[in-house]
Amino acid sequence: MKILLLSHAFNSLSQRLHIELKRRGHQVSVEFDINDAVTQQAVELFQPDLIVAPFLKRAIPETIWRHHTCLIVHPGIKGDRGPSALDWAILRGEPEWGVTVLQANAEMDAGDIWATVNFPMRAVSKASLYRNEVTEAALQGVLLAVERMGQESFNPEPLDYSRPDVKGCLRPLMSQADRRIDWQQDSTETVLRKIRSADGFPGVRDEILGQEVMLYDAHPAAGLRGEPGSLLGRSGQAICRATLDGAVWIGHLRDKQGPHPFKLPAMRVLGDRVADLPELADGYSDIGYEERGRVGYLHFPFYNGAMSTEQCNRLREAYVQARGRDTRVIVLMGGPDFWSNGIHLNSIEAAESPADESWANINAINDLAREIITTETHLTVSALRGNAGAGGVFLARAADQVWARDGVVLNPHYKDMGNLYGSEYWTYLLPKRVGAERARRITQGRLPMGTDEACELGLLDDHFGQDSGHFLEQLRQRADALAEGGDFDQLLQRKVQARHADELEKPLEAYRQEELERMNLNFYGFDPSYHVARYNFVYKVPKSRTPVTIAEHRDLSRRSNPDWSKAS
Template structure:
């Protein structure tokens, strides 16, 4: 089918659907919902069989949905209506939630239902659920809807709200008053639900040190307690605040009226938090060992890696190398493996150019250490997505594994034509070949695990269940660690590294990449700084990039047709 994805922004769910639809041979193009006139123009150009609204913040124009079949992906169970479906599900402690694919109609989220899928809820943030369970359910429901649509026999029905099995109902926008924290009376579980229901956006409004902020990145502070509402400890980026029956870590905040940036709590309140006692418990970096296998976890918020975090991870990596293991698995975080440099802290810096330079050099130092590890096998196990420099950091490992459903964005150019570093000019052609390397970096499109394997970016696809249960990762890693052929493999690895270094030193790749990056950071073309500012401050795009809006380049082709023409 020719499918036009109509979206407010090309977010994680839109990218996942784009990847899955293209993988199954559909001809997919994307249009950002800028205004009604642009939407009408896009439909005239694309002439789609179906308009799929995966993430919208306003209604599809009536003349559009009356003239074209328009299906809406709603992150709620059948019968649920309103703009805060997942917020309410987290806040209310729902045990089961779902996704509904329904036909666009005069009333938002109230059209006939084409398909739905449900999932058990985790005790997690709205963002985490959206990236994982909601995305999985959306893929299932969308393909059920497509099959029913193509059958020509299915008749969608509106939910019967008199039917007791239809639990969904209309809910209003979830506002700050609905999730305001009562520190004197709320238990830890309630506080966590309130903050998690707003994680990503809009955050929960509260106060720290007498200043109005919004809270994000909350975790249970095991073993800590104090007077309810009191600030009682600090650990890394986080500040602990006591609840009625315990405490929570607040990892990130945004200052009300002063900034639109989500930043580490101890960065925003550096002076004030310094007076708090240091405790343990907020640990994005942790190392565990199982016999001959080491596992290095680094669950950085939204996958962003600041200069200090790169340096801390590099130190942890060195400590892991000091252990007598034969295989080291880089686990990343359960939601995001890595998205490269920390654009938020760069934006907040006195000199964004200088901080960009420090951050990319810290990423390069870490990447080089991984490339130069020749005494053991290094595995990058991607349980969550990776983007930009995070992808190439993973490629520094000997093997890259990725869970089914993971999406990669192995390119930098959308960030103001940023050239990129992390030794990608060495790592990418070595893995994918020169032709595929060019296609990957120029396409600027998300890549699913099946395509990533065909391109040589990953070596093994793990079951989706490995995102929450690392048993499969550990089992494969242990098998490699005790394999009789590992010594030979490591000898080959050392010889290849020495040969590559003799042919062209890593320092030369780095120097060439950083020469281009210096122009991005300090040159006359400010595109990177403008793009970073717009991204961090969530300024909507005024038009859809042509890499996504293929209907604006000519007829929209399916995967087979694009491949025949040598297109990504």
């Protein structure tokens, strides 16, 4: 079947659908919904059997939905309508929510229902729900709808609010007034729900010490209390603010009127206003360590998977400390939503010299990678519960084993960020693991990759676990088996010998310097592509066109193939 994904952005959901539909043999192309004319042109070029819209901000033109089956992926239960579906579900504390796949018609979100999949809610941010539960439910719903496309006996269900299983309703766009925090009256749970309902967009408008900011990245501050609304202290870059019955940590802010009107760590945004805040012991930390038997687990749930220079340095120090423990295996856990996405583009954009900060950041992440690669006392595992991109993928490959949860999406390439060359010792790690030809395919492809393909290519060593809970359970069993196995000493010795042999053949430092020579041109050379691409990414500049890497219908080399017009 020829399926056109019509999307506002190629985000985690649309990437997952792209991967899974292609894996099932469908011919899939993507078009960004820029305007009616562009969308109409894409339909005429591709002639799809089905149009799936997983992430739209406006209605599909009538000229399209009247002549093509168009399925909307709506993040709400049956009957739910409106642009703030997940926001309202979080704010209202719904115990269960869902995704509905419905057919586009003249009325937004009111078309016939092709599939619906529900899931239990977690007390996490909207962005986390979207990347996990919503994405999994949407995938199930779309696959079910695609299957039903081929069933002549299937008829989609008209929206009927008199049915007992239709429990949703039409809700308006959630406003800042709906999310407004009353620090004198709101409980910790209420404050968390309000901020989580707006994370990562649009944030909750608030005022801190006379500065108007948008709030993101909120966490409970266990055991802390104070005058409601007052700032109690700091922990690293996060600030602690008192609620009616406790307190919350706020990790990130955005000052729309400031010199850098994008998300940054809270302390950085507030600056001198909070210079005297006390550092609170046992406060919120974006790095954590735990031990289970002879296995150490190093957690680093960095916000959106971005790793600043300072975070890379702290993580390297934490890794060195973990390596000094009396354990046998170190598992690098990342976070539940992202393992890592590499260098921190927002912090770089906000620096006095983005080029200098880019250089510092790539060297800091390289220092961390080198510590992992040269570890001779432990076996190491990168455990990917969440997605990984760019340098984060190759940082994970620095470990001896890379295991991922089923459904994780990898973007193992740098080129979309202004044709970056990349570092993290990838020129050593990747060809050594997968061979030169596969390394070229992986880094030049510019396409998201699922766990099946990543394992086939050797980028991953294994994938398992249908969700985060099952993954963690199996991960611990496998890590324990690795640590307690009778062949542990032999595996460690073989690893050390291989590393020494590789060093004699070509030192790690040589790979690093060769990579950094290319990166130096990206950061300081005459071609500004990286700086332009970073600016567009950080400031969320709308796309003016869809890249031909995903818009197959706009790739002239593909269209010249006589099989183009045939469904796969």
